[in-house]
Amino acid sequence: MYHKKIEEMINIVLFGAPGCGKGTQAHKLVEKYNLNHVSTGDVIRGEINRQTELGLSMKDYIARGELAPDSLVIDIIADYVQSHRESNGNIFDGFPRTTPQAEAFDKILDKSAMSVDIMLELVVPEEELVQRILLRGKDSGRADDADEGVIRNRIKVYHEQTAVVADYYRAQGKYVKIDGVGTIDEIFGRLCEQIDRL
Secondary structure (H helix, E strand, O other): OOOOOOOOOEEEEEEOOOOOOHHHHHHHHHHHHOOEEEEHHHHHHHHHHOOOHHHHHHHHHHHOOOOOOHHHHHHHHHHHHHHOOOOOEEEEEOOOOOHHHHHHHHHHHHHOOOOOOEEEEEEOOHHHHHHHHHHHHHHHOOHHHOOHHHHHHHHHHHHHHHOHHHHHHHHOOOEEEEEOOOOHHHHHHHHHHHHHOO
16 A cells, blocks of 8 residues: 655644545545544544443533534543654544634644644535435434434534634634535545645
């Protein structure tokens, strides 16, 4: 398998509404650049499946299509960053989701002499997002992927609470908007073009 060599550690925030294709693209980027894929959604679901104290406290939020509290999510990420310092870099998928998370994240990375290098947002029209998630729900078995009301609430929460994080990185000159419509390979090409410029 070919891995593109990266000269120094890079940290990429992969951003976008539920159903925009972050997970699919993150897996392809991990393979190409030999990065760690940090999906807060997967980490949280893992905690829930193991019925840890953290997982049980998050379960109710997720069932309602709401975001987990900042303090819980930040603790998970801080642990992850500390235990994966000897790598090519990380793709943070679904994190940070709020401006306080982004501010806390900068402080966590700064302690390890790291920073976010780029935020890439996959932009997809809302109706396409809903259809993609409903389609995914047929395979994923996730209740929150099968209920259109919950899906629309997740997208609404994203626009109200999460989309502002783009402004935080835009102010740092690190934000890039990526057209998230097209074939998987077309979208992947757009992402790689931006990463290769770093």
